[in-house]
Amino acid sequence: MEMENGGISSQKWSFKGNELLVKSSEITIRGILNKLMDNLDPKDSRPTIPLGNGDPSAFPCFRTAPEAEKAISDALYSAKFNGYPSTVGILPARKAIAEHLSHDLQYKLSPDDVYLTSGCTQSIEVILTVLARPNANILLPRPGYPYYEARAIFSDVEFRYFDLLPEKNWEVDLDAVISLADENTVGMVIINPGNPCGNVYKYEHLKKVAETAKKLGILVIADEVYYHLAFGSNPFVPMGVFGSIAPVITVGSISKRWIVPGWRLGWLVTNDPNGILKKHGVVDSIVGFLNISSDPATFIQGAITQIFEQTNEDFFLKIINILRETADACYNKIKEIPCFTCPSKPEGAMYAMVRLDLSLLEDIEDDLDFCLKLVKEESVIVIPGLAVGIKNWLRITFAVEPSSLDDGMSRIKAFCQRHAKKP
Numbered sequence: 001m002e003m004e005n006g007g008i009s010s011q012k013w014s015f016k017g018n019e020l021l022v023k024s025s026e027i028t029i030r031g032i033l034n035k036l037m038d039n040l041d042p043k044d045s046r047p048t049i050p051l052g053n054g055d056p057s058a059f060p061c062f063r064t065a066p067e068a069e070k071a072i073s074d075a076l077y078s079a080k081f082n083g084y085p086s087t088v089g090i091l092p093a094r095k096a097i098a099e100h101l102s103h104d105l106q107y108k109l110s111p112d113d114v115y116l117t118s119g120c121t122q123s124i125e126v127i128l129t130v131l132a133r134p135n136a137n138i139l140l141p142r143p144g145y146p147y148y149e150a151r152a153i154f155s156d157v158e159f160r161y162f163d164l165l166p167e168k169n170w171e172v173d174l175d176a177v178i179s180l181a182d183e184n185t186v187g188m189v190i191i192n193p194g195n196p197c198g199n200v201y202k203y204e205h206l207k208k209v210a211e212t213a214k215k216l217g218i219l220v221i222a223d224e225v226y227y228h229l230a231f232g233s234n235p236f237v238p239m240g241v242f243g244s245i246a247p248v249i250t251v252g253s254i255s256k257r258w259i260v261p262g263w264r265l266g267w268l269v270t271n272d273p274n275g276i277l278k279k280h281g282v283v284d285s286i287v288g289f290l291n292i293s294s295d296p297a298t299f300i301q302g303a304i305t306q307i308f309e310q311t312n313e314d315f316f317l318k319i320i321n322i323l324r325e326t327a328d329a330c331y332n333k334i335k336e337i338p339c340f341t342c343p344s345k346p347e348g349a350m351y352a353m354v355r356l357d358l359s360l361l362e363d364i365e366d367d368l369d370f371c372l373k374l375v376k377e378e379s380v381i382v383i384p385g386l387a388v389g390i391k392n393w394l395r396i397t398f399a400v401e402p403s404s405l406d407d408g409m410s411r412i413k414a415f416c417q418r419h420a421k422k423p
């Protein structure tokens with residue numbers, strides 16, 4: 001055959017990589033981060049300050065609760081969790097998550113409402129695959145979390161943007177939602193507490209979202225991966241509270257609240273006391289997806305009951321206090337920088353959105369140019385707004401060690417002063 005002569009030039013291969021995967025992963029946050037990292041100046045001896053991603057697990061003050069670490073090792077050494085789990089997740093874990101999330105609801109979730117996933121990321125994958133059908137479209141927030149777009153592209157689901165309104169604490173423009181929807185709209189996504197805006201929605205607003213969804217006959221996908229990371233005046237209200245107005249699928253994980261994104265334990269939960277999702281085949285479809293995909297590691301599933309039961313309240317208080325402090329410090333520093341405006345002070349999650357006034361800057365073309373030059377000159381990483389859907393804004397992560405935040409924000413200020421338009 002061809003190989004006998006060592007020659008492959010005339011060989012024809014009939015396979016080819018799926019181009020849709022390249023297209024759908026082009027503008028992910030990871031992609032942009034890699035591009036920024038390539039721009040670091042190796043001659044800068046100062047530490048790089050990562051205000052780009054939302055994974056503070058490496059910082060000592062954000063280390064997870066010791067009780068959670070113990071739960072994992074107990075589960076591992078019990079030797080009870082070395083086998084394959086059931087595809088929807090092991091029953092004790094589904095039960096624990098149902099109880100855990102029911103604390104915030106006026107009805108009780110059953111273990112059958114809960115599906116275990118490899119982080120909230122896989123939950124998003126599940127839902128966008130489950131809802132895919134010819135001509136389907138989904139409504140996404142702008143700014144938002146680009147993984148939704150990536151999965152929608154891959155599943156061939158059209159997406160349409162509704163704006164979040166910066167001057168109204170990033171509330172959903174509900175009129176836009178109504179005018180965007182048509183008979184092929186299947187759902188809308190709401191991220192609360194917000195990434196990238198750091199906002200926390202009020203009860204009344206979430207209720208209006210549910211009523212709008214009901215009017216349009218669509219379901220609400222509630223991304224609550226930052227659940228309970230709220231440190232301002234609005235308490236966290238789960239969208240599931242309004243599950244009897246319109247069906248709600250909640251996606252979440254322990255990644256952000258316990259600061260263990262590497263543990264890959266997430267969930268997808270149907271908040272649907274009226275059984276509408278079941279009636280429309282959504283539940284069967286979720287089970288079907290999970291039957292043909294991989295599961296979170298069994299011993300991590302096995303640890304979840306103990307993680308919920310034993311994590312000390314002090315751990316959550318400590319994390320909330322650090323986030324409140326770093327959010328304040330970040331916001332105050334933003335106010336000292338003339339070309340920055342932060343329309344609403346972050347009250348949840350790990351991020352502040354900042355509007356960039358390019359007219360006050362010399363030799364900066366746009367948000368991406370700002371970020372590329374900032375990396376090169378100051379070794380500070382922030383995300384350009386274009387990566388989350390709004391150009392000429394920046395997303396700054398404040399969830400870092402307070403001393404690093406201080407250092408990073410001072411370097412940003414120095415950078416802006418150096419590039420300020422001379423009068």
Ligand SMILES: *Cc1c(COP(=O)(O)O)cnc(C)c1O
Nearest residue numbers: 119120121145195225253255261
């Ligand atoms: C981090 C994040 C996710 C992914 O969470 P994992 O549990 O780490 O997979 C999903 N949605 C939003 C809005 C996030 O910020």
